[in-house]
Amino acid sequence: MTAEGMDSEDFEGMIAGLRDVANWKKGKRDGFVAHVPSTVDVRAIRAAHNQTQEGFARTYGFSIASVRDWEQGRRQPERAARILLAMIAKEPQTVKRVMEGL
Amino acid sequence: MTAEGMDSEDFEGMIAGLRDVANWKKGKRDGFVAHVPSTVDVRAIRAAHNQTQEGFARTYGFSIASVRDWEQGRRQPERAARILLAMIAKEPQTVKRVMEGL
């Protein structure tokens, strides 16, 4: 076999798997281990929701400045932000629903 | 009536409501407006899950250092982190479920 035809997703999965194995060997087997995407396309997520930067920011609680910086590549969203963004990308309604009660 | 018997949660709700009204008057009526808790008791959340700082961090993708800093009051989790933490506090299973597919 070869490595041809593999995309970054495959690698992400492999990395996650390897980390799980490492954790297992270290005795850390309490189960679930979060996979934090190392990069997020904020603009794409926002676009998929047809919202302005301001609207998107207000909807999910980000500051406009941060959304701007992220989209302009001036700053990279941090871990927690990346997770939240990924969740928004995946299940916006769920995220909104849970956030409503906060 | 009096203000007796009201806890911070009541006020949080009122603030959120007032902000919504303000946004409405400003013509920002695309709906949902996130309410980002200004403070979060990380230790309490983690304790409610019976996890070590390390386990908690790994489960949700935070860095151990950050969880430490948060619990020791050395740093305040940022917006996105506060939202995520609040969501974890409210619906840990949902958060985990959505995160599994990332």
Next chain:
DNA sequence: CTAGCATATGCGGCATTGCCGTATATAAAT
């Protein structure tokens, strides 16, 4: 055509956080 409004871009700037590393408590277990 162009004035006006909504959005987005670019960027200076500083306080604050993220995150790494490590040395030191604490407490429970062997």
Next chain:
DNA sequence: ATTTATATACGGCAATGCCGCATATGCTAG
């Protein structure tokens, strides 16, 4: 008493969060 797991306490620097503002871009009405 020694080991092991967990938490505390900081030093420290790179990087982000977030504010404010000037400028560009696009669209729509006059």
